[in-house]
Amino acid sequence: MTNSMMTLKLLVNKQARKIVFAEVNKDFVDFLFYILTLPIGAITKLFAKEPLSGSLGDLYRSIENLNDTYILQNKTKDTVLDPKSSTNVPGQDLLLIPKDVPTIDRKFYRCGNRCQYVTDNPKTGCPGCRVVMSYEVTYVSTEAAKVAVEEVGFVKGVVTYMVMDDLAVKPMSTISAIALLNKLSIKDVSVLEEKEVQFGMEEGLKLLKASLVCKNVLTRVFLDSEDHVEII
Template identity: 35%
Template structure:
């Protein structure tokens, strides 16, 4: 499956080694919201497959491997190890740049009761608690896709008109010039000339690294840009023409 890239504009104080904030469109914020719906096991599996170990030894990774190695004979008869290791994301959204869950919602099946039609299950051939009949009539899942709405609906979670500001710990909010300047001041930026604007393209690899950092750090943007202590960053970046000068007067007045 081909994944589209999204862009993120980082505001970097190189001298201080800080990334006070970043500017993002809906695609990046859609991705952050999607992370909230992602089951922990799915997140760990994707990081493990890319050999991205979490800081501090990666305890969740060891937990995942322990279950992976556990013989099926230790599980209850109604439990399936594959479903525990590969849980399905409960939230459906189209157009997310990186869909970490590989589960195809179009193939999702539910099963209704053969006798009373009142009960539904995701596992076939269970016994209905009401009529004691078998729950085995297959029904297809209908996702809340844009095609199912009478008005035009974009992919993802958010409308596409707004631009957002994202701070180092991944908090985000709609962008305003006053808020942007306030964030720079709170970060200790005294001279706007020291702030570089750097645009980065985010694909699958970068998104997975963001996921990793979100599980182990509160300074995600700093770690994402500057990388480890040896200076090996995560990003292939390019400088872009600065727009900071346009708000310099406001910065000095606030």
């Protein structure tokens, strides 16, 4: 089980018992974006051990039980049942979905005298010094180098974001918060309180499932499980 955890600040309407919005950072917004990139097979696999309201669970299990003799020779059931993700964001760790990382099978070698030559055969003699080129060197792909210098995920990390109960995302600002309170006709701020919650794998799965069936997602995930909420 992953140890990835995020801290969210919730603004709660105590009177209506609803979450007005969550104040979050880049990691949580990246997680929400990541959900939209998931193959439907990956989503169904996450809930394979519990009933889903629709028929996807039945379809998933029927494919899982289908004999391999009915599958084309150049295909496997795992392509559908266990799809990989090529995106590198915190949500991937929360939902325990493996990343599909291209691998390089070829190995490269140089001589012990550090000449400028490289080979893929460890028995090759170096053209410069004639020493056998048996010292293995590490190959760095352009994709790996790109990830090393670029910020991962989807959104910039220098911004604080507000996420509504229905998961709509906006940059956080005083004006946008006031506008939202006016839109919800909240004139008495005494009905509001701030709560801090931890968001990990369990909450991530609850959020994903709730997002498929309702619009008050944050309220469903956090206020229906008060033991996860700490008043600050």
